[in-house]
Amino acid sequence: MHSYTESEIRKSFINCSKGASQRINIPQDLFSIDWESQIFLSWIDPKSPRTGYVVAETENGLRGLVLEKNPHKGKGGARMCQICLTLHPGSGVSLVSIQRSKSAKDRYNTVGTYLCSDLACSDYTRGKRKPEGIRQMEETVSLDDRMDRTLTNIRGLIQRVADGMGK
Numbered sequence: 001m002h003s004y005t006e007s008e009i010r011k012s013f014i015n016c017s018k019g020a021s022q023r024i025n026i027p028q029d030l031f032s033i034d035w036e037s038q039i040f041l042s043w044i045d046p047k048s049p050r051t052g053y054v055v056a057e058t059e060n061g062l063r064g065l066v067l068e069k070n071p072h073k074g075k076g077g078a079r080m081c082q083i084c085l086t087l088h089p090g091s092g093v094s095l096v097s098i099q100r101s102k103s104a105k106d107r108y109n110t111v112g113t114y115l116c117s118d119l120a121c122s123d124y125t126r127g128k129r130k131p132e133g134i135r136q137m138e139e140t141v142s143l144d145d146r147m148d149r150t151l152t153n154i155r156g157l158i159q160r161v162a163d164g165m166g167k
């Protein structure tokens with residue numbers, strides 16, 4: 001990724017109001033990351049752990065999504081993140097819902113998908129982090145291809161949300 005300022009990141013959110021985007025909690029250490037090695041930006045709201053944010057470079061510029069993690073039901077086996085294709089045991093993957101509207105009133109028009117609960121898809125893709133106690137799929141693709149795949153998947157998710165909003 002290129003590097004971005006806080007106001008560029010706030011402006012990138014497509015599924016919340018301008019006022020809400022101003023109130024998003026952005027951890028300050030986000031700005032000291034190694035931008036070049038990030039596939040996309042993501043963080044969990046430090047004050048509201050069920051809320052998360054993803055921001056990616058797309059063909060329509062920088063675009064971000066607010067997402068809501070569903071409470072984990074605590075059963076079932078391994079699940080795969082639909083963005084970075086990492087397998088996690090138990091609560092390592094969360095069902096998230098993403099509102100397809102700028103207005104908080106329109107809560108029923110949502111997109112759902114499974115994502116790494118800590119939203120660290122960038123790190124998992126690059127092998128910087130690995131879920132414990134589970135074997136991953138055997139992969140023959142190169143690191144570059146895996147990074148491209150993760151980026152394509154997050155862009156696809158952002159586009160699915162944008163499509164439902166006429167963007």
Ligand SMILES: [Zn+2]
Pocket residue numbers: 081082083084085086115116119120121124
């Ligand atoms: Zn992931």
